[in-house]
Ligand SMILES: CC(C)(COP(=O)(O)OP(=O)(O)OC[C@H]1O[C@@H](n2cnc3c(N)ncnc32)[C@H](O)[C@@H]1O)[C@@H](O)C(=O)NCCC(=O)NCCS
């Protein structure tokens with residue numbers, strides 16, 4: 001069974017994904033794949049250097065993530081053009097590696113952690129179920145500020161360029177409401193769902 005796990009920034013996808021992994025699922029994390037592609041010598045780096053110039057690289061030749069985040073989400077007059085150009089390089093590579101990892105897995109359940117599952121549109125037909133992790137936007141913001149030490153504005157800039165909660169819910173086979181629940185309670189909800197689905 002293939003499960004597409006999605007949710008807005010800071011909603012708790014990775015936390016839910018870890019619960020599935022503890023139950024024996026194979027976890028495929030597209031954020032992690034994107035990061036591996038943009039390390040020094042990463043497969044996306046030649047194209048990124050060509051598209052955005054040396055300013056997009058840090059001193060080791062990896063993607064300068066803070067610079068790119070600023071350009072893609074929060075530069076004055078933030079434009080989706082930089083984001084779109086970055087995605088045009090990364091998404092096909094992420095798609096290929098995702099497929100490769102899934103083919104190599106023998107697990108009965110594969111969980112794809114895909115922040116942009118709803119936005120990309122291509123994912124729905126690649127999975128059997130869509131699981132959305134949802135919470136209040138203020139909770140998302142508080143979690144990201146606490147975890148990443150980003151500013152409220154930087155967090156909002158990302159959040160505002162993502163699908164809305166109702167768009168995500170419209171695609172969902174199940175929604176986990178990760179609000180005012182402890183990580184243990186969340187784990188219990190994942191266990192209940194896993195029993196129901198598998
Ligand atoms: C812009 C980048 C360099 C910022 O890196 P940074 O380390 O600061 O953030 P990180 O990668 O950990 O992402 C944090 C969160 O931002 C959100 N996010 C990332 N990329 C996007 C995007 N293209 N559109 C909307 N939200 C996004 C997600 O919720 C993600 O979980 C990076 O996010 C990136 O390379 N994005 C493009 C690749 C992509 O689309 N990744 C999403 C997985 S398919």
Ligand SMILES: Nc1ncnc2c1ncn2[C@@H]1O[C@H](COP(=O)(O)OP(=O)(O)OP(=O)(O)O)[C@@H](O)[C@H]1O
Pocket residue numbers: 007008009010011012013014015016031115143144147178179181182183186
């Ligand atoms: N129910 C919860 N109670 C307390 N803290 C939580 C809960 N769920 C998630 N968190 C914390 O909130 C932060 C964000 O959670 P997580 O990394 O799972 O979200 P995410 O959706 O994967 O985020 P991103 O899209 O930014 O990768 C983490 O520090 C996590 O430990």
